[in-house]
Amino acid sequence: MGSLFRSEDMCLAQLFLQAGSAYDCISELGETGLVEFRDLNPSVNCFQRKFVNEIKRCEEMERILGFLLREIKKADLPLPDRDVNPVAPLPKHIMATMEQLQRLEAELSEVTRNKEKLQKNLRELTEYTHMLHVTKNFAQRGSEQDPPQAQYEEFPFLERDAALDYTGMQRMGAKLGFISGLIQRPKIEAFERMMWRVCKGYTILSYSEIDEYLEDPDTGEPTKSVVFLISYWGELIGQKVKKICDCYHCHLYPYPSSREERTDVVEGLGTRIQDLNTVLLRTDDYLRQVLKKASESVYTWYIEVKKMKAIYYVLNLCSLDVTNKCLISEVWCPVGDLGAVRQALEEGSRKSGATLPSFVNRIPSNDTPPTLIKTNKFTSGFQNIVDAYGVGTYREVNPAPFTIITFPFLFAVMFGDLGHGLIMAVFAFWMVLYENNRKLKNTRNEIWNTFFEGRYIILLMGLFSIYTGLIYNDCFSKSLNLFGSGWSVKAMFEAGVWKGSDIAANRFLILDPNITGVFKGPYPLGIDPIWNLANNRLTFLNSYKMKMSVILGIVHMSFGVVLSVYNHLHFRKKSNLYLVFLPELLFMWCLFGYLVFMVVYKWLAFSAAESKTAPSILIHFINMFLMQSSGNQLLYPGQVGVQGFLLVIALLSVPVLLLGKPLYLYWLHNGSQRLGMYRGYERVRRGSEEELSLMHAQDMEEGSGHSDASTSREHQKEQINFGDEFLHQGIHTIEYCLGCVSNTASYLRLWALSLAHAQLSEVLWRMVMHLGLRVDTSLGVLFLVPVFGLFAVLTVSILLVMEGLSAFLHALRLHWVEFQNKFYSGNGIKFSPFSFALLASSFDHDGFP
Numbered sequence: 008m009g010s011l012f013r014s015e016d017m018c019l020a021q022l023f024l025q026a027g028s029a030y031d032c033i034s035e036l037g038e039t040g041l042v043e044f045r046d047l048n049p050s051v052n053c054f055q056r057k058f059v060n061e062i063k064r065c066e067e068m069e070r071i072l073g074f075l076l077r078e079i080k081k082a083d084l085p086l087p088d089r090d091v092n093p094v095a096p097l098p099k100h101i102m103a104t105m106e107q108l109q110r111l112e113a114e115l116s117e118v119t120r121n122k123e124k125l126q127k128n129l130r131e132l133t134e135y136t137h138m139l140h141v142t143k144n145f146a147q148r149g150s151e152q153d154p155p156q157a158q159y160e161e162f163p164f165l166e167r168d169a170a171l172d173y174t175g176m177q178r179m180g181a182k183l184g185f186i187s188g189l190i191q192r193p194k195i196e197a198f199e200r201m202m203w204r205v206c207k208g209y210t211i212l213s214y215s216e217i218d219e220y221l222e223d224p225d226t227g228e229p230t231k232s233v234v235f236l237i238s239y240w241g242e243l244i245g246q247k248v249k250k251i252c253d254c255y256h257c258h259l260y261p262y263p264s265s266r267e268e269r270t271d272v273v274e275g276l277g278t279r280i281q282d283l284n285t286v287l288l289r290t291d292d293y294l295r296q297v298l299k300k301a302s303e304s305v306y307t308w309y310i311e312v313k314k315m316k317a318i319y320y321v322l323n324l325c326s327l328d329v330t331n332k333c334l335i336s337e338v339w340c341p342v343g344d345l346g347a348v349r350q351a352l353e354e355g356s357r358k359s360g361a362t363l364p365s366f367v368n369r370i371p372s373n374d375t376p377p378t379l380i381k382t383n384k385f386t387s388g389f390q391n392i393v394d395a396y397g398v399g400t401y402r403e404v405n406p407a408p409f410t411i412i413t414f415p416f417l418f419a420v421m422f423g424d425l426g427h428g429l430i431m432a433v434f435a436f437w438m439v440l441y442e443n444n445r446k447l448k449n450t451r452n453e454i455w456n457t458f459f460e461g462r463y464i465i466l467l468m469g470l471f472s473i474y475t476g477l478i479y480n481d482c483f484s485k486s487l488n489l490f491g492s493g494w495s496v497k498a499m500f501e502a503g504v505w506k507g508s509d510i511a512a513n514r515f516l517i518l519d520p521n522i523t524g525v526f527k528g529p530y531p532l533g534i535d536p537i538w539n540l541a542n543n544r545l546t547f548l549n550s551y552k553m554k555m556s557v558i559l560g561i562v563h564m565s566f567g568v569v570l571s572v573y574n575h576l577h578f579r580k581k582s583n584l585y586l587v588f589l590p591e592l593l594f595m596w597c598l599f600g601y602l603v604f605m606v607v608y609k610w611l612a613f614s615a616a617e618s619k620t621a622p623s624i625l626i627h628f629i630n631m632f633l634m635q636s637s638g639n640q641l642l643y644p645g646q647v648g649v650q651g652f653l654l655v656i657a658l659l660s661v662p663v664l665l666l667g668k669p670l671y672l673y674w675l676h677n678g679s680q681r682l683g684m685y686r687g688y689e690r691v692r693r694g695s696e697e698e699l700s701l702m703h704a705q706d707m708e709e710g711s712g713h714s715d716a717s718t719s720r721e722h723q724k725e726q727i728n729f730g731d732e733f734l735h736q737g738i739h740t741i742e743y744c745l746g747c748v749s750n751t752a753s754y755l756r757l758w759a760l761s762l763a764h765a766q767l768s769e770v771l772w773r774m775v776m777h778l779g780l781r782v783d784t785s786l787g788v789l790f791l792v793p794v795f796g797l798f799a800v801l802t803v804s805i806l807l808v809m810e811g812l813s814a815f816l817h818a819l820r821l822h823w824v825e826f827q828n829k830f831y832s833g834n835g836i837k838f839s840p841f842s843f844a845l846l847a848s849s850f851d852h853d854g855f856p
Contacts, residue, residue, distance in 0.1 A: 017376035032355030040842025042338035065316035095314035188259035379838035397833020419471035421760035428472025435466035486536035498524030560754025567829030586667035590660035
């Protein structure tokens with residue numbers, strides 16, 4: 008819990024790696040994932056670094072692996088289990104892997120090219136066969152009857168020109184030519200029109216659509232094709248026809264000159280197609296065998312190449328010593344894991360067989376360390392919510408452990424419904440039970456991944472919604488009478504207040520709790536179910552939820568202000584306790600804390616008999632700011648004096664918050680130097696330089712780089728800018744004072760969304776489910792089935808998904824704006840360790856199966 012409450016204590020360390028063991032040492036550090044490397048060669052171009060050739064070799068192997076994975080995916084072959092975690096291969100072993108990959112790529116490329124050629128030949132032979140069968144019908148119709156002339160409104164004179172008729176050409180002894188082929192179905196009309204416009208009627212076009220679908224050579228999708236036969240007159244017209252066919256990407260095939268030749272060609276095509284199918288089948292079998300064998304090792308190769316590339320990338324960040332025999336690197340590392348880093352270096356040196364061991368040396372630094380907060384699968388979702396606002400500043404209080412409780416609770420206040428919370432909790436519990444299922448984890452649906460990663464958040468939101476649903480006594484807009492109502496109608500008749508005629512004459516009757524026996528006592532858990540039948544139910548719930556929202560908001564914001572104390576103490580800014588924290592807390596509690604007090608006091612001090620004469624809290628709160636008293640009844644004796652005193656305290660805290668810290672820093676810089684010398688504090692300067700260095704290093708480790716002591720030392724070196732400090736504190740004061748008002752009003756969204764959710768649930772019940780339950784005929788059960796289905800769909804889509812998302816976003820805003828800004832700056836840099844654990848997830852992220 009200590010690690011989650013505050014980020015890990017970090018240190019800067021130097022690694023001295025022997026040239027022969029550097030590769031193995033970096034590999035061991037990657038397996039542990041404990042250090043973040045710094046670039047010691049920022050001015051060196053990435054193409055001029057020492058290990059750039061090795062990285063290029065790894066990228067070439069990545070390219071080959073990508074080709075293999077695409078071919079495996081195209082062949083629809085499953086990949087093996089990814090539970091293996093191979094170690095980074097040695098540089099001398101990776102050459103054998105690269106040669107194997109290159110041979111495999113060459114073999115697959117050759118087989119794939121041959122397969123594509125065979126498929127292209129098969130497609131052409133199939134098209135040629137269809138063309139011969141269709142054009143055979145054209146020839147039979149041409150021999151039996153005269154070919155019909157095409158009708159075109161653009162050239163009406165062609166219909167009367169007998170010289171252009173096919174039989175006329177034969178009588179004149181003209182030299183006829185034939186061009187046949189296939190064209191895609193959508194292009195045939197434009198093709199026919201172009202043929203007539205260019206050739207001026209010196210051609211005769213016959214075409215027919217093929218019943219079967221043929222594969223498109225460009226897209227590979229099945230398409231409809233049309234077989235055409237063009238009869239033309241003269242060589243010049245033939246050249247024009249061929250050019251038009253090329254423009255429309257027609258597939259042209261030779262047209263047989265006689266019936267015997269056609270028969271021979273068809274028989275030869277049938278034999279060749281049968282042979283090609285046999286060869287293609289064997290080629291596919293061989294290709295699948297090669298890919299299946301490659302798929303067994305492709306994941307191992309992928310991880311090995313990725314690890315090797317990452318190691319060489321890190322080695323490029325290191326610098327060489329003057330002897331070129333040792334690599335020096337700087338890393339950020341958690342202080343508690345320095346022992347594990349030393350052990351990893353020793354293991355790497357042992358594996359490489361180096362005579363000189365590699366070692367780590369901790370060094371002091373004034374740079375701000377990165378922020379590391381260790382999480383697990385339960386806390387990671389809540390930590391991501393905090394990090395989305397901003398990564399925490401080094402060693403400041405982390406809001407995540409408190410968000411685990413407050414976030415689902417505030418969500419449940421807006422979403423409180425027993426039935427809806429139960430559905431949400433069951434859904435989240437199912438995801439938790441099957442969280443190790445690979446199909447659920449490795450999907451590419453971003454929406455599902457968002458739900459799955461936040462399964463523990465959804466689980467807690469559902470459980471808290473069940474609790475608030477019990478408090479509201481609301482389950483699908485209906486109340487549950489578990490313990491029996493505390494209100495009794497019988498006492499009204501026994502007291503003679505109600506009579507039988509009153510029930511018949513009045514639609515609504517008022518239960519008077521002042522009559523003995525009417526109100527027996529509060530409901531044991533939550534709101535009494537009788538309020539679900541009351542006409543003034545909405546008025547009662549609005550008053551209850553609105554006051555509850557204000558109370559929760561003041562407590563939540565006050566908790567955030569109290570958490571800032573831990574930051575002030577940790578960073579040794581004790582002056583901020585009196586000049587920042589105390590004025591902030593007094594301002595909030597003297598005004599809005601007093602409002603909470605009045606709400607609670609009114610609940611406790613006034614009974615049902617005095618409810619009609621109870622004063623208005625809102626009027627008294629407004630009069631407190633106006634510093635006046637009206638003739639209204641007071642809540643308690645001495646109220647005016649207490650309110651005036653609290654208002655004065657709140658107003659006096661504003662100038663303290665505005666001027667206290669800047670004046671203190673100004674005095675610390677100008678006044679404390681002479682006072683310190685007078686008291687003999689100058690003796691510290693006579694200490695040894697080594698002692699001062701050790702003290703400074705200790706202060707940096709404990710987070711005192713932000714302390715008053717370090718601040719005073721810095722101010723001794725450079726002049727303080729009082730104007731900037733005053734401006735910064737002025738902005739903070741205005742933001743805080745106005746924020747107390749706006750943030751308190753912002754928590755009223757808890758009341759508004761709770762009301763909206765309850766009303767939507769009630770409307771959905773009345774307009775859908777209530778209609779199905781009212782049917783009392785024999786067909787009522789059959790009618791209730793689709794009604795219940797519609798009710799379930801609308802409940803999930805509107806009340807669970809849409810309303811749940813709305814409540815989630817509002818709870819997120821309450822934490823980011825109203826809660827975290829009281830103590831959390833979020834200006835840190837996230838710790839990014841060198842770890843091989845992320846390589847398995849990158850395998851899915853790269854788009855591979």
